[in-house]
Amino acid sequence: MSKDMLMWDETIFRNPEILELDHVPEYFAHRDSQLQSLKFTLRPAARGMRPLNCLISGPPGTGKTTAIKKVFAELQEHVKNVVFVKVNCQIDSTRFAVMAKIYENLLKVSPPSSGVSFGKVFQKVVNHLIASDKILVVALDDINYLFHEGHADEVMYSLLRAHEQYTGARIGVIAIVSDTGAMYKFDPRVGSVFLPEEIAFPRYEYGELQDIINNRVYHAFFPHVVPSEVQEKIVEYTDLTGDLRIGIDLLKRAGLNAERKASRTVSIEDVEKAYEASRLLHLCRSIVSLNEHEKTLLRLIAQGKDPQTGELYKEFHEITQLGYTRFYELVQKLNALQYIDADFSGKGMRGRTRIIKTRYNPADILHCLEK
Ligand SMILES: Nc1ncnc2c1ncn2[C@@H]1O[C@H](COP(=O)(O)OP(=O)(O)OP(=O)(O)O)[C@@H](O)[C@H]1O
Incomplete structure (x- = not known):
């Protein structure tokens, strides 16, 4: 055997876990100013004040999540009156799931999974904070995934206005947006109370x-x-x-x-x-977070047999039994997430023929859907 060959029990990896994507690197360079700004917005919490809110934005893979993990870990060591919770909105992608995650972190048990409303879970979260005299800092990571059907607005609105409804509630919100080209906007009601410090994470x-x-x-x-x-x-x-x-x-x-x-x-x-x-890592990672109906629709579009809206709806309905309104909402969502190109600039699409196509190579989409 040549000496250039590895023996069966040898490896070229000195430290394989360093290459896992959830590994928090010790060497986190070129992000000093962002880390400083983030700490600055959270500093009031250490003194018992409500922290400043924060909007973090930047393209995928530019260190936004890592910065939050680092700062939360560091501050949690020193400040005991603050609870830091990071929610991955790609996984917890409804208003209820987000609030349940916060509840779980604070109360160390899950809320009942049925028969309780978002409002009830939220009320328990706030009551717990007030009773334990704690400040809550919530990072809503990849909040993009909450923008549909008003989930982001409702979560933000509840957290940001908690102190108006419940005296003594102190909550700070960090919204993390991954810029993938789609534009997201908060409802003006949220905008007027959010007033965030903005921290940009540019491409390296x-x-x-x-x-x-x-x-x-x-x-x-x-x-x-x-x-x-x-x-x-x-x-x-x-x-x-x-x-x-x-x-x-x-x-x-x-x-x-x-x-x-x-x-x-x-x-x-x-x-x-x-x-x-x-x-394809990024595409596959985001496709995984779609629900079954969304995946079915995306698959039909990628297969591209009938790019005409009317025909597409027929096929979709046959598989899912869902009605036109729901179909239309899902087309809009896939369009907003930039998977497909669907032009809605006309007077509405009922009865009109439109062509819907994927923005990515259809084979790549199908590959990710199979995973
Ligand atoms: N400055 C850096 N030094 C070392 N590693 C880094 C740095 N920035 C990012 N990374 C690494 O790159 C990967 C992606 O980083 P991270 O998850 O923080 O990006 P992100 O901006 O939150 O992405 P997304 O918007 O897709 O959620 C991680 O594995 C992280 O360890």
């Missing part, structure tokens, strides 16, 4: 990506496993999308590809093969 520059990826390679792999030209290729691919998550996923997959061949080093081909899967 090329040199910053080089630095971050270099550090990950150093910690995740043994020395000399990733040659510099291979590392550069990974930075190039990451820069193409601007999403660091894709870069980290590429490192992991490329490493696994090398190990599969029992190779001691990662090659350019390993990276190229990995990119096929990594480039």
Whole structure:
């Protein structure tokens, strides 16, 4: 056996967990000003005051979630009168689910899953805060997923106006928006009480990506496993999308590809093969969060047999038995989430023929739907 080959019990990964996407990196560079601003908005809470609200925005994979995790962990060590709760709105994507998550964090039990309203759960949350003399800071991560059907507005409105209804309630809200090109707006009723400090997370520059990826390679792999030209290729691919998550996923997959061949080093081909899967990471991750009816509709559109609205509805109805109004709402949602192109600029689509198409390569959408 050549000395370039890995033995069956050997690995090129020094520290594989460093390449998991939920790993919170020790080295979190190029985000100092954002971390400082975030701490500044939360500082009043340490003194018993309601914190400033905050709106964090930036493209996918630019460190927004990581910044929240870091700051929450650091502050929780020092301030005992504040409860920090981060809700992943991609998973908890209705107003009830969000409030249930907050309830769970505060009361350490889940609320009953049926027969209780959003309002009741919210009331218990606030009563608990007042009785225990605690301040609540809620980060609504990926709030994009709550914008449909008014969930975001209702959650925000309840949290932000709690003190008007319940004397002594102190709640601060951090809304985190992933800019994917779609425009989201809060209802003016929310806007007038939110008044956030805005913190932008811009795309990383090329040199910053080089630095971050270099550090990950150093910690995740043994020395000399990733040659510099291979590392550069990974930075190039990451820069193409601007999403660091894709870069980290590429490192992991490329490493696994090398190990599969029992190779001691990662090659350019390993990276190229990995990119096929990594480039769809974001699309697949967001498609997973759609419900079954939304997936059914997206599948029909991607299959593209009948791009005409009328025909599409017939097919959709046959499978789901849902009526036209619901169908129309779902088309609007898929359009707002930028999966499809549907032009609603006319006088309404009832009775009019419109063509609906996917914005992505239909094969990529179908691939993610199969997962
Ligand atoms: N400055 C950085 N240094 C090291 N790692 C980073 C940095 N920024 C982001 N990462 C890593 O990139 C990945 C994506 O980061 P994160 O989840 O924080 O992005 P995000 O902006 O919240 O994305 P999304 O909008 O899609 O939710 C994570 O694995 C994180 O560890």
